[in-house]
Amino acid sequence: MIKKINQVICGNVSKKTLKEYWTFRHQSNKKFTHGLHKYPARMHPEIAKKIIEDYADKKTVIIDNYVGSGGTVTEGMLNGINSIGFDINPFAILLAKVKTTVINEKAAEQEYLRIIERSKRDYQKGRFYPKLVPNDYDVEYWNKPSVIKKLSILKHYILKSKKNYKIKNFLKICFSQTTRLASNERKDEFKHWRMPEDELRTFRPNVFEIFSKVCQKNCSLMADFKVTMRGKKSKVIVKYGNAKKLSESLGKKEKKILKNAKKHLVITSPPYGDSGTTVAYGQFSLHPGLWLDLPTKRMKEVDKICLGGQRYKESRIELGSKRLNSRLREISKLDIKRADQVYAFFYDFDQSLAELAKILKKGSHLCFVIANRTVKRIPIQTDKILIDLCKKYHFKHIVTYPRYIPIKLMPRKNAPENLKKNSGKTMIEEKIVIFRN
Numbered sequence: 001m002i003k004k005i006n007q008v009i010c011g012n013v014s015k016k017t018l019k020e021y022w023t024f025r026h027q028s029n030k031k032f033t034h035g036l037h038k039y040p041a042r043m044h045p046e047i048a049k050k051i052i053e054d055y056a057d058k059k060t061v062i063i064d065n066y067v068g069s070g071g072t073v074t075e076g077m078l079n080g081i082n083s084i085g086f087d088i089n090p091f092a093i094l095l096a097k098v099k100t101t102v103i104n105e106k107a108a109e110q111e112y113l114r115i116i117e118r119s120k121r122d123y124q125k126g127r128f129y130p131k132l133v134p135n136d137y138d139v140e141y142w143n144k145p146s147v148i149k150k151l152s153i154l155k156h157y158i159l160k161s162k163k164n165y166k167i168k169n170f171l172k173i174c175f176s177q178t179t180r181l182a183s184n185e186r187k188d189e190f191k192h193w194r195m196p197e198d199e200l201r202t203f204r205p206n207v208f209e210i211f212s213k214v215c216q217k218n219c220s221l222m223a224d225f226k227v228t229m230r231g232k233k234s235k236v237i238v239k240y241g242n243a244k245k246l247s248e249s250l251g252k253k254e255k256k257i258l259k260n261a262k263k264h265l266v267i268t269s270p271p272y273g274d275s276g277t278t279v280a281y282g283q284f285s286l287h288p289g290l291w292l293d294l295p296t297k298r299m300k301e302v303d304k305i306c307l308g309g310q311r312y313k314e315s316r317i318e319l320g321s322k323r324l325n326s327r328l329r330e331i332s333k334l335d336i337k338r339a340d341q342v343y344a345f346f347y348d349f350d351q352s353l354a355e356l357a358k359i360l361k362k363g364s365h366l367c368f369v370i371a372n373r374t375v376k377r378i379p380i381q382t383d384k385i386l387i388d389l390c391k392k393y394h395f396k397h398i399v400t401y402p403r404y405i406p407i408k409l410m411p412r413k414n415a416p417e418n419l420k421k422n423s424g425k426t427m428i429e430e431k432i433v434i435f436r437n
């Protein structure tokens with residue numbers, strides 16, 4: 001299909017038709033385990049599926065160096081292809097692992113029903129487990145007292161469960177979604193905002209019912225996944241690792257899989273900019289991560305070590321994009337700090353490309369899903385800058401497909417002058433940029 005579309009591009013297909021094609025507006029992005037849990041700026045799984053159809057065969061290994069919630073590796077699995085994913089967010093790693101692990105959903109179902117029954121009994125008896133309540137964030141500000149008690153009881157029974165670790169991890173992801181839904185946070189935000197007082201007054205979340213509904217929905221998604229996975233065999237590795245130090249993050253197992261592959265296929269959607277001014281993956285994941293006892297230090301540093309998380313004190317190194325340089329000059333005139341942040345993002349992004357160049361086999365393909373943002377109302381053409389940067393690594397640009405962003409959890413508007421009423425449009429389109437090594 002992509003080949004056909006390619007032919008059409010060379011003809012006179014309108015840009016709008018092409019964008020619609022890659023938008024997958026009418027295809028769910030929550031099929032199978034893709035719908036287990038929210039995650040910011042999730043890639044539409046149909047993109048990965050189409051790219052796999054066109055560029056992979058059974059001897060290919062898929063790499064996603066910004067694996068996030070694991071959409072790419074899940075599609076790899078659904079297509080019977082080995083894949084490896086890395087991320088610096090421990091919560092994303094847990095989620096991606098659960099999404100790529102087939103479990104007996106019936107056993108999970110029995111277990112969650114048992115957990116709820118016992119939890120209700122405990123709560124009625126006035127029991128709760130203060131030691132299981134995270135103390136690394138202002139839990140009382142973000143949750144009502146009854147919610148904290150009920151969450152601690154659910155956590156107690158999940159931890160105590162005698163089921164295998166795969167089922168327990170699945171239940172932990174259901175619990176994580178429950179902590180979000182039952183908290184005082186505004187639900188459709190990617191950053192932490194508390195509900196307004198008047199809304200909070202009438203907000204009475206039924207924690208056990210929320211957990212029950214999440215588990216029920218997730219068991220049904222898992223059942224579909226299990227049926228579709230029948231007879232398919234592929235290896236998936238999801239690991240904590242920094243894209244800027246990818247070659248160091250590879251263990252023996254990953255090296256062997258990469259070595260034995262005929263070629264590699266990178267399918268990834270890196271952050272669109274630094275966490276501070278675009279999507280804050282760390283903020284989104286912090287509270288659920290702490291409820292799940294994921295390593296506090298790592299959870300708290302996600303946004304700092306995300307691309308562009310730290311400004312560089314030394315003078316700038318030439319990255320090889322005149323376009324980037326001219327944008328940086330324009331932004332510097334308005335706000336030097338913002339220009340430094342933009343530079344830091346591209347500096348880090350460039351390092352991650354250098355790391356890919358170290359490990360990729362010749363003849364491999366790379367597919368980046370990115371968005372062009374505006375900073376201080378100045379458009380940053382990340383797709384074109386990416387093409388410039390990739391030249392250094394001999395990644396040959398093949399094609400760029402545009403698409404609309406219909407449903408992602410991410411900012412649509414920004415405030416370039418930091419004045420709320422002066423908001424400007426930000427990312428409503430993405431680019432799928434494809435290269436060959």
Ligand SMILES: C[S@@+](CC[C@H](N)C(=O)[O-])C[C@H]1O[C@@H](n2cnc3c(N)ncnc32)[C@H](O)[C@@H]1O
Nearest residue numbers: 042043066068069071087088089242243306307
């Ligand atoms: C756009 S999201 C990826 C979404 C993913 N494709 C999905 O479908 O869920 C970008 C991811 O990059 C991760 N990230 C940011 N900087 C990173 C780095 N230096 N190394 C590895 N991962 C990083 C973030 O934690 C986030 O999960």
